[in-house]
Amino acid sequence: MATAAAAAEEKESTSIPLSQAENGGADPEDPAKSPPSSSNSSTRKACCFVLQSWFSKKFMTGCMVLFPVAVTFFVTWWFLQFVDGFFSPLYERLGVDIFGLGFITSLLFVFFVGVFVSSWMGAAVFSVGEWVIKRLPFVRHIYSASKQISVAISPDQNTTAFKEVAIIRHPRVGEYAFGFITSTVILQGENEDEELCSVFVPTNHLYIGDIFLVNSKEIIRPNLSIREGIEIIVSGGMTMPLVISPKERVERIPNNIKM
Numbered sequence: 001m002a003t004a005a006a007a008a009e010e011k012e013s014t015s016i017p018l019s020q021a022e023n024g025g026a027d028p029e030d031p032a033k034s035p036p037s038s039s040n041s042s043t044r045k046a047c048c049f050v051l052q053s054w055f056s057k058k059f060m061t062g063c064m065v066l067f068p069v070a071v072t073f074f075v076t077w078w079f080l081q082f083v084d085g086f087f088s089p090l091y092e093r094l095g096v097d098i099f100g101l102g103f104i105t106s107l108l109f110v111f112f113v114g115v116f117v118s119s120w121m122g123a124a125v126f127s128v129g130e131w132v133i134k135r136l137p138f139v140r141h142i143y144s145a146s147k148q149i150s151v152a153i154s155p156d157q158n159t160t161a162f163k164e165v166a167i168i169r170h171p172r173v174g175e176y177a178f179g180f181i182t183s184t185v186i187l188q189g190e191n192e193d194e195e196l197c198s199v200f201v202p203t204n205h206l207y208i209g210d211i212f213l214v215n216s217k218e219i220i221r222p223n224l225s226i227r228e229g230i231e232i233i234v235s236g237g238m239t240m241p242l243v244i245s246p247k248e249r250v251e252r253i254p255n256n257i258k259m
Contacts, residue, residue: 083107165229166199167220167244168212176220177201177212178237180229185213202233221247 080103087109088102116122134140162180170177179201187194195216202209222244224232231239 162200162226162229165222165224165226166197166214167222168199168201168214169218170201170212178229178232179209179212180226181219181221182211184216187213223247 080100083106084100084102086102087105091098091101091105117126130143133143162182164181166179166181167176168179169175179199181197182200183198185196185198187196196213197216197219199212199214199219200209201212223246224241224244228239
């Protein structure tokens, strides 16, 4: 009996609790024997988050840089194929297969059309063709809108083209509208006459808009060309310069420097 009791006491003294066995036999109250804290896992998570954020940021930066380049190349390639397709079938029938030859031929064709229309005979033929197009029910609206745009950016600034870029106060105080001066008119009054400018303010890209008669003294004339103004309208204001100076101020600066 004494031998059995001694064996039971020895077994109890050598047994390890289950909680200590799961912790590798370490005493939770002893800091030297306690397992490492969760700081390592937090550090790994923080490093993974930083790397993921850095990768995402650089990837988006690359997309932002390559997107306009890709769009430019795509539009240019599409334009080359589109223009080249006018005369390339003709060269294919002749057995000539040279890429770009149709594009060059198209450019030469446009050039010679411009030379022909500049003569009196070409102008007469063009007027007859334009008269026929304006009699067509649906085509005349498309032709009128496209002609308005082409005349506006034409190097021959005639009476129907945009004269200047204008900024007017519209529709309320503190707000401005971007438009183009198309003509001037004299408004006769009881005391004195008033010079008004016809300002075309596009409301849908460039071919639809409103016309306002504004006093010429109340119009702000920025130092922008007609083409720059059209680019601002077509791009929705994304090409707007950071600083816009009136023409009068720009013209005064050289005079002040000379003085």
